[in-house]
Amino acid sequence: DAGITQSPRHKVTETGTPVTLRCHQTENHRYMYWYRQDPGHGLRLIHYSYGVKDTDKGEVSDGYSVSRSKTEDFLLTLESATSSQTSVYFCAIQEGANTGELFFGEGSRLTVL
Amino acid sequence: AQKITQTQPGMFVQEKEAVTLDCTYDTSDQSYGLFWYKQPSSGEMIFLIYQGSYDEQNATEGRYSLNFQKARKSANLVISASQLGDSAMYFCAMREGYSSASKIIFGSGTRLSIRP
Numbered sequence: 695d696a697g698i699t700q701s702p703r704h705k706v707t708e709t710g711t712p713v714t715l716r717c718h719q720t721e722n723h724r725y726m727y728w729y730r731q732d733p734g735h736g737l738r739l740i741h742y743s744y745g746v747k748d749t750d751k752g753e754v755s756d757g758y759s760v761s762r763s764k765t766e767d768f769l770l771t772l773e774s775a776t777s778s779q780t781s782v783y784f785c786a787i788q789e790g791a792n793t794g795e796l797f798f799g800e801g802s803r804l805t806v807l
Numbered sequence: 808a809q810k811i812t813q814t815q816p817g818m819f820v821q822e823k824e825a826v827t828l829d830c831t832y833d834t835s836d837q838s839y840g841l842f843w844y845k846q847p848s849s850g851e852m853i854f855l856i857y858q859g860s861y862d863e864q865n866a867t868e869g870r871y872s873l874n875f876q877k878a879r880k881s882a883n884l885v886i887s888a889s890q891l892g893d894s895a896m897y898f899c900a901m902r903e904g905y906s907s908a909s910k911i912i913f914g915s916g917t918r919l920s921i922r923p
Contacts, residue, residue, distance in 0.1 A: 727911065736813075736898055736915040752910055784852065788911075793859070794902060795842055796911060798852035 700785050700799040708807050713772040715802050717785030725788035726768040730781040743768055775806045809834045809903050811914035819920050820889050828884040828917050830899030839903050841882040846896040894921045
């Protein structure tokens with residue numbers, strides 16, 4: 695399994711503050727994803743990346759930006775956090791050579807007060 | 808636009824019985840992949856099974872099988888001989904196209920509870 699770590703794992707912040715979540719992988723996987731998980735909505739794709747500096751929007755990208763300046767790191771930024779962005783955020787890498795299944799990080803729980 | 812629908816928010820099943828979790832999808836692409844994931848109460852996401860749109864046989868992985876009905880656009884997960892450890896959230900997901908650069912979207916999930 696690929697090494698994938700998310701930081702921070704837990705964060706409480708106030709409305710209007712910027713927040714950056716980091717996803718770090720150790721095995722040079724090209725494709726990386728950010729999802730948010732909310733009750734009743736499952737996992738919704740925020741942004742994904744198919745290489746350094748190559749990113750694209752997902753289903754719920756408004757209010758979020760991403761950056762990937764090197765293969766191992768995929769950063770998710772909330773420029774001005776809102777209470778509606780309180781969620782659990784999962785990073786994933788595409789690992790399966792034939793099937794392309796995702797391997798997930800442990801998640802980052804963000805609370806915006 | 809691609810879409811995944813899971814219509815069963817929650818299910819209760821007796822231990823050792825088989826259970827079917829429903830998943831329907833919508834896509835205009837001829838090439839796509841379908842996945843099932845399990846999320847136990849601990850929160851991690853566990854990959855269970857994969858079906859490619861051109862695969863002629865239903866995928867199987869141990870007690871898991873995927874009942875793939877292409878014309879009906881359904882990809883139901885079947886768990887045989889359920890166990891207490893199967894209690895979890897289950898998510899269906901889809902990738903359009905064979906390109907690994909395609910985005911992967913998920914359904915809203917089904918919470919499965921196994922009764923002893």
